[in-house]
Amino acid sequence: xxxxxxWLRYSLPFILIxxxxxxxxxxDSGDSSTTASTFSTVITSTQTSAANVTVTLxxxxxxxxxxxxxxxxxxxxxxxxxxxxxxxxxxxGIFDSGNLATNATFSYTFTSAGTFKYHCLPHPYMxxxxxxx
Ligand code: CO
Numbered sequence: 001x002x003x004x005x006x007w008l009r010y011s012l013p014f015i016l017i018x019x020x021x022x023x024x025x026x027x028d029s030g031d032s033s034t035t036a037s038t039f040s041t042v043i044t045s046t047q048t049s050a051a052n053v054t055v056t057l058x059x060x061x062x063x064x065x066x067x068x069x070x071x072x073x074x075x076x077x078x079x080x081x082x083x084x085x086x087x088x089x090x091x092x093g094i095f096d097s098g099n100l101a102t103n104a105t106f107s108y109t110f111t112s113a114g115t116f117k118y119h120c121l122p123h124p125y126m127x128x129x130x131x132x133x
Contacts, residue, residue: 050109052076055128057085057100057120062128069110069132076107085126090117 050072056063058080069075077087079100087097087106094116097106110116110132120126 050074052107054078056080057087057126060085060123060126062120062126065127066129066131069130071110071113071132073132074107074109075130076105078105079103084122086121087118087128088121090119 051069052074053067053069053076055067055075055077057077060081060083062077067075077097077100079085079102082102084099084101086099087095087108089095095108095118100106110130113132116130116132118128118130
């Protein structure tokens with residue numbers, strides 16, 4: 001115990017000087033341009049992290065019927081009904097799941113911005129919208 005205090009009494013001033021030198025150096029090297037580029041890198045990586053959103057088909061409806069995502073995000077539909085449904089884009093050739101049995105899933109990655117309306121082929125009254133920003 002006594003030895004530790006003795007060591008601290010002599011080394012503490014040196015530790016303090018070392019800490020202030022390190023913080024001074026950090027301030028000098030961290031000029032505003034470096035800080036700005038580091039900040040923008042963080043923002044960019046947040047924007048490019050793709051999300052995966054799930055839409056449930058249940059009781060002859062898409063839920064949520066409308067959702068907003070970002071370019072690059074993926075939507076996965078899962079059929080929770082006892083009957084077969086499809087996820088079919090209103091614009092031909094965009095996406096079409098084909099027949100989805102119970103618990104079957106279909107995923108589609110949206111690579112461009114726009115409003116994408118879709119429906120179920122056997123039940124045209126089942127409609128949904130994906131807004132890609
Ligand atoms: Co259907």
